[in-house]
Amino acid sequence: xxxxxxxxxxxxxxxxxxxxxxxxxxxxxxxxxxxxxxxxxxxxxxxxxxxxxxxxxxxxxxxxxxxxxxxxxxxxxxxxxxxxxxxxxxxxxxxxxxxxxxxxxxxxxxxxxxxxxxxxxxxxxxxxxxxxxxxxxxxxxx
Amino acid sequence: xxxxxxxxxxxxxxxxxxxxxxxxxxxxxxxxxxxxxxxxxxxxxxxxxxxxxxxxxxxxxxxxxxxxxxxxxxxxxxxxxxxxxxxxxxxxxxxxxxxxxxxxxxxxxxxxxxxxxxxxxxxxxxxxxxxxxxxxxxxxxx
DNA sequence: ATACATCCTACAGCCACTAGAGGTTCAACC
DNA sequence: GGTTGAACCTCTAGTGGCTGTAGGATGTAT
Numbered sequence: 001x002x003x004x005x006x007x008x009x010x011x012x013x014x015x016x017x018x019x020x021x022x023x024x025x026x027x028x029x030x031x032x033x034x035x036x037x038x039x040x041x042x043x044x045x046x047x048x049x050x051x052x053x054x055x056x057x058x059x060x061x062x063x064x065x066x067x068x069x070x071x072x073x074x075x076x077x078x079x080x081x082x083x084x085x086x087x088x089x090x091x092x093x094x095x096x097x098x099x100x101x102x103x104x105x106x107x108x109x110x111x112x113x114x115x116x117x118x119x120x121x122x123x124x125x126x127x128x129x130x131x132x133x134x135x136x137x138x139x140x141x142x
Numbered sequence: 143x144x145x146x147x148x149x150x151x152x153x154x155x156x157x158x159x160x161x162x163x164x165x166x167x168x169x170x171x172x173x174x175x176x177x178x179x180x181x182x183x184x185x186x187x188x189x190x191x192x193x194x195x196x197x198x199x200x201x202x203x204x205x206x207x208x209x210x211x212x213x214x215x216x217x218x219x220x221x222x223x224x225x226x227x228x229x230x231x232x233x234x235x236x237x238x239x240x241x242x243x244x245x246x247x248x249x250x251x252x253x254x255x256x257x258x259x260x261x262x263x264x265x266x267x268x269x270x271x272x273x274x275x276x277x278x279x280x281x282x283x284x
Numbered sequence: 285a286t287a288c289a290t291c292c293t294a295c296a297g298c299c300a301c302t303a304g305a306g307g308t309t310c311a312a313c314c
Numbered sequence: 315g316g317t318t319g320a321a322c323c324t325c326t327a328g329t330g331g332c333t334g335t336a337g338g339a340t341g342t343a344t
Contacts, residue, residue: 102200113223
């Protein structure tokens with residue numbers, strides 16, 4: 001039986017994050033000691049590891065909820081999980097394209113900066129005038 | 143003189159976002175009509191365009207605040223702006239590396255999915271067992 | 285028995301917006 | 315001059331995915 005702190009260490013999660021996952025129903029309410037402290041078993045360890053791994057792969061908590069649900073029903077057909085993963089892959093690919101455009105633009109800004117006064121700063125100039133950009137990075141966000 | 147809606151259209155910003163920028167002090171408080179509606183001139187248009195462009199390049203509002211401040215002082219040396227841009231470039235590059243690892247892993251998951259029952263689903267299996275991963279995508283986040 | 289690390293709840297805060305309620309103003313048209 | 319109706323106003327709350335803090339209770343080692 002693991003304390004919440006031990007579970008946190010084993011999974012590389014913060015204690016508060018575990019409680020947060022419980023609060024939003026992603027983790028089940030665990031057993032408690034007489035004094036009211038949470039105690040976890042292997043099932044919870046596996047489930048949290050699954051969640052953390054999926055988060056590392058960029059899945060949203062909503063998608064993870066679906067994946068966990070599928071994982072709980074071994075006889076369901078698998079194409080739903082496949083769909084979720086493909087959707088995630090598509091999003092990652094789109095982000096990659098946008099980020100590459102950003103990199104190009106930032107590299108150019110930095111390369112062309114002559115190091116004088118801000119009045120002549122290439123970085124600020126490019127920011128001031130969008131038409132100086134070679135790539136399309138609209139909607140690029142983070 | 144532009145209404146807030148016209149300014150929004152010109153810069154591709156939502157009206158609420160403009161008010162939000164004003165609220166956090168990124169845009170100055172504009173003049174008002176007798177009835178209390180905001181009216182903007184070219185200076186605000188330029189400033190908001192700068193902000194939006196920098197946002198598209200992924201700069202945080204904090205970084206943008208610094209850049210605007212530099213832009214307001216044309217005789218300051220330029221290396222601070224350069225530093226901010228380089229920092230941003232570095233972050234973008236790091237995100238790219240992580241996202242590429244994610245893409246590799248997601249592609250493999252999707253490719254290997256046989257389309258049977260969830261019990262045998264490759265996607266779910268990989269999520270369950272981190273050791274199946276070839277790439278390091280820890281801390282990859284979004 | 286005591287120390288003290290860890291646990292508990294409850295709530296506020298982060299970023300960068302976005303949405304909605306409920307009411308007011310402006311500009312155009314008749 | 316009167317009437318629409320789109321656009322404006324303020325204020326508040328919600329989004330995702332946590333993170334941090336206050337103030338107190340519990341568990342374990344000595």
